[in-house]
Amino acid sequence: MRRPLVAGNWKMNGSRSQATALIDGILQGISEENSIEVVICPPFVLIPLAAECLAVGNGLILGAQNLSSQSAGAYTGEVSATMLTDYGCKYAIVGHSERRALYGENDAVVAQKFGVAIENNLTPILCVGETLAQREADETEKTVNDQLDAVLQQHGIEAMVKTVVAYEPVWAIGTGRTATPQQAQAVHHFIRNKLAVGDKNVAANIRLLYGGSVKASNAADLFNESDIDGGLIGGASLDANEFIEICRAAVH
Numbered sequence: 524m525r526r527p528l529v530a531g532n533w534k535m536n537g538s539r540s541q542a543t544a545l546i547d548g549i550l551q552g553i554s555e556e557n558s559i560e561v562v563i564c565p566p567f568v569l570i571p572l573a574a575e576c577l578a579v580g581n582g583l584i585l586g587a588q589n590l591s592s593q594s595a596g597a598y599t600g601e602v603s604a605t606m607l608t609d610y611g612c613k614y615a616i617v618g619h620s621e622r623r624a625l626y627g628e629n630d631a632v633v634a635q636k637f638g639v640a641i642e643n644n645l646t647p648i649l650c651v652g653e654t655l656a657q658r659e660a661d662e663t664e665k666t667v668n669d670q671l672d673a674v675l676q677q678h679g680i681e682a683m684v685k686t687v688v689a690y691e692p693v694w695a696i697g698t699g700r701t702a703t704p705q706q707a708q709a710v711h712h713f714i715r716n717k718l719a720v721g722d723k724n725v726a727a728n729i730r731l732l733y734g735g736s737v738k739a740s741n742a743a744d745l746f747n748e749s750d751i752d753g754g755l756i757g758g759a760s761l762d763a764n765e766f767i768e769i770c771r772a773a774v775h
């Protein structure tokens with residue numbers, strides 16, 4: 524039985540006061556939803572504040588949106604895995620399409636970050652997904668397959684035991700255009716089958732999240748699909764009530 528997971532990716536949004544209010548709001552709403560895991564991924568500078576807010580509440584887990592591919596040293600502007608775990612982060616998003624497209628993170632960098640996360644007990648939320656052009660060229664499965672292989676070839680199927688994969692079609696992120704539950708399920712099924720070739724148990728237990736314009740109004744239909752174990756939520760995670768509704772939709 525896979526425990527559903529809903530993760531909020533705040534992206535580059537929020538001030539200290541907004542973060543405090545948002546966390547308070549979420550904590551009030553999710554206190555009973557302990558059958559699922561709820562994660563928030565604030566921007567780096569708000570992580571210490573979030574860690575303080577979470578110390579007084581419970582049921583909410585801290586994650587980061589990114590991490591350095593290096594462990595420590597002369598890497599100006601970078602944030603290491605151990606800095607994140609020091610503040611209580613349990614998860615780190617790795618290979619988000621915005622990092623891939625806007626900050627030049629190629630498969631090799633993503634695989635490196637994935638490895639650093641695993642080594643430091645941060646569970647990677649590994650993002651994969653095709654662009655609109657790739658979908659229209661019927662290259663969805665090939666794209667997702669290659670993105671997964673970049674990590675699997677380096678770290679092996681065993682590394683997936685402590686991993687979450689998020690399928691996020693690029694054309695659905697921040698566009699208001701969600702994949703239909705059937706479209707999302709088809710790719711999730713493909714991912715699980717692919718992982719099963721390496722290890723059936725790993726494939727059966729790994730949580731696969733859908734991300735891309737998830738809202739309170741479409742979350743339940745997506746989460747009802749058999750291979751969708753929760754969501755990675757961008758815009759809608761900035762509104763406590765909307766986010767709480769999405770979390771509730773993940774409770775089975």
Ligand code: PGA
Pocket residue numbers: 532691695696697698699734735736737755756757758759
């Ligand atoms: P969105 O973003 O929910 O705003 O589409 C999802 C994501 O980028 O993780």
